[in-house]
Amino acid sequence: MTDFSERVESISISGIRKVFESASADAINLGIGQPDFPTPTNARQAAVDAVESGRADAYTGNKGIPELREAIAAKHARDNDLDVDPDDVIATAGGSEALHIAMEAHVDEGDEVIIPDPGFVAYQNLTYLAGGEPVPVGLRDDLTLDPADVEAAITDDTAVFIVNSPGNPTGAVNPEADMREFARIADEHDVLCITDEVYERIVYEGEHRSPMEFAETDNVVLVNACSKAYSMTGWRLGWVTGSTRRIERMLRVHQYVQACASAPAQYAAAEALSGPQEPVGEMVEQFEARRDVLVDALRDMGLDVPSPQGAFYVMPEVPEGWVDEVLSRDVVVVPGDAFGAQGEGYARISYAASMDDIEAAIDVMREATAAVR
Numbered sequence: 001m002t003d004f005s006e007r008v009e010s011i012s013i014s015g016i017r018k019v020f021e022s023a024s025a026d027a028i029n030l031g032i033g034q035p036d037f038p039t040p041t042n043a044r045q046a047a048v049d050a051v052e053s054g055r056a057d058a059y060t061g062n063k064g065i066p067e068l069r070e071a072i073a074a075k076h077a078r079d080n081d082l083d084v085d086p087d088d089v090i091a092t093a094g095g096s097e098a099l100h101i102a103m104e105a106h107v108d109e110g111d112e113v114i115i116p117d118p119g120f121v122a123y124q125n126l127t128y129l130a131g132g133e134p135v136p137v138g139l140r141d142d143l144t145l146d147p148a149d150v151e152a153a154i155t156d157d158t159a160v161f162i163v164n165s166p167g168n169p170t171g172a173v174n175p176e177a178d179m180r181e182f183a184r185i186a187d188e189h190d191v192l193c194i195t196d197e198v199y200e201r202i203v204y205e206g207e208h209r210s211p212m213e214f215a216e217t218d219n220v221v222l223v224n225a226c227s228k229a230y231s232m233t234g235w236r237l238g239w240v241t242g243s244t245r246r247i248e249r250m251l252r253v254h255q256y257v258q259a260c261a262s263a264p265a266q267y268a269a270a271e272a273l274s275g276p277q278e279p280v281g282e283m284v285e286q287f288e289a290r291r292d293v294l295v296d297a298l299r300d301m302g303l304d305v306p307s308p309q310g311a312f313y314v315m316p317e318v319p320e321g322w323v324d325e326v327l328s329r330d331v332v333v334v335p336g337d338a339f340g341a342q343g344e345g346y347a348r349i350s351y352a353a354s355m356d357d358i359e360a361a362i363d364v365m366r367e368a369t370a371a372v373r
């Protein structure tokens, strides 16, 4: 009998999924990692038009349709002051595929990949799938990744380090000085920085900057997606950009695992990125109001929590048994250790839910806090 590969046996279904599966159908879900807003109408319409005209029937070029890659390049010029050649962009099936092909193209058997801990669940598992060894690095008290800790973790075997700001599960945003440091580290140590910027547009304080702006070598690869900014998680549309030689290597993987991103989604994304940007601002305003209510309430319960500057998650330190008490009262939150060993003793709470649900969940969290004290 054929055994399963060691690689697949080294990974498992995400702890987040397990929490969902154990929750009852009418639970309030603050475990979710997607905005609770509709995709902007103009983006939806662009997909409808492409489908109805037959333009979305066939494979597109492997990298994606030129309109989309031009819209992505224009977006990087507008938002990030980055000069990106549309030919150095691959449209992918979400940020997830972009991360996957970036890892496959750069990680060899036994290579080390430095990842934030707690960090997005895919980093560790994609590292294993690429044959690498994850090296988790803990976070500062404000839950940002410290470039000095990344630098200290670099060895001769390090191939990649991953930066994710605004961060999942923390909502923390690295300031410009950190991004400059990440770029310097990538340059000086000749290791690749994969910067995962899928929450880029959801920032309340400070400003999103990219290590790619500051790097002097091509040792930065940037991953982004329409998923969070335009509430397009179901469309599965992301992208990766980097130097021509890196894109060419990632394209080799993309060509065989994906061929091309979904054509209707590519038309929708081109419109989302180049059309009116007001829906993003309106969504971020609502997230900010919810964040404030939630953070105030958690602090009022006596929980220690830095106010997140971006994304739509808060990550308080919680007393032992708190997550189980909350889950048993039909509010879904995710235990911090689903994101890495250093997440133990924390919980990730998503506020991509209505204010009514957040307020009802706050009452439940108060009860749970009282129950474990």
Ligand SMILES: Cc1ncc(COP(=O)(O)O)c(C=O)c1O
Binding pocket: 033, 093, 094, 095, 096, 097, 120, 164, 167, 168, 196, 198, 225, 226, 227, 233, 237, 238
């Ligand atoms: C930090 C981070 N990166 C990447 C992704 C993947 O995004 P996508 O849905 O575009 O594949 C997510 C999704 O939750 C995420 O939180």
